[in-house]
Amino acid sequence: MQFSHQKQGLLIVLSGPSGAGKGTVCARLRNFMPELTYSVSATTRKPREGEQEGVNYFFKTREEFEEMIRNDELLEWAEYVGNYYGTPRRFVEERLAEGQDVLLEIEVQGAMQIKRRFPHGVFIFLVPPSLEELRRRIEGRGTETDEVVERRLDTAAKELGLIEHYDYVVVNDRVDAACDRIRSIIIAEHCRRERLMAIRE
Structure with missing residues (x-):
């Protein structure tokens, strides 16, 4: 029996409803765990104030994104509230092969696609303390119309029904x-028996 560090990196998928605070948590987590490789998603939505190309997202036109779909350049993609979101394939696969842990911050639809491709990934569902708090956060952005806010809330209610497909649930009451909870999950996953043990005859 031999114990060894895994050669393949961990794929950590963080998703949850719009307004759960995924972007804020990921930004802070990168300060706590600088060794994590953060996968930047592509999207067709317009940049919000302060967002940077190649840092927060790769901002694409619909035509550019649809060409990426046709060329199979995306690990997953989804259309959410009128915009496309997706994960560039090559970057993720190369970093995992190098033994780096890769963090994906993606929508729930995309996470379900990733789970089919990477069943051994670590799937974390981030939730707000309550639906009332979720509404307050979405409305507080001031970047969406009332119609879009209601669509996001309707979608969030449906997404909460998929929580059973995740390995962990983290309540984002304080960032x-x-x-801290996510960091503990990652540390624990690295210590899982099946990831550490290589049995040789």
């Missing part, structure tokens, strides 16, 4: 506390 630092949520990051």
Whole structure:
């Protein structure tokens, strides 16, 4: 029996409803765990104030994104509230092969696609403390119309029904506390028996 560090990196998928605070938690988590490789998604939505190309997202036109779909350049993709979101394939696969842990911050539809491709990934569902808090966060952005806010809330209610497909649920009541929980999950996953043990005859 031999114990060894895994050669393949961990794929950590963080998703949850719009307004759960995925972007804020991921940004803080990168400060706590600089060794994590953050996969930047592509999207057709317009940049929000302060967002940077290649840092927060790769901002694409619909035509550019649809060409990426046709060329099988995306690990997953989904259309969410009128915009496309997707994960560039090559970057993720190369980093995992190098033994790096890769963090994906993606929508729930995309996470379900990833789970079919990477069943041994670590799937974390981030939730707000309540639906009332979710509404407050979405409305507080001030970047969406009332119609889009209602669509996001309707979608969030449906997404919560998929929580059973995730390995872990983290309540984002305080950002630092949520990051501590996620960091603990990643450490524990690296210590899983099946990831550490290589049995030889």
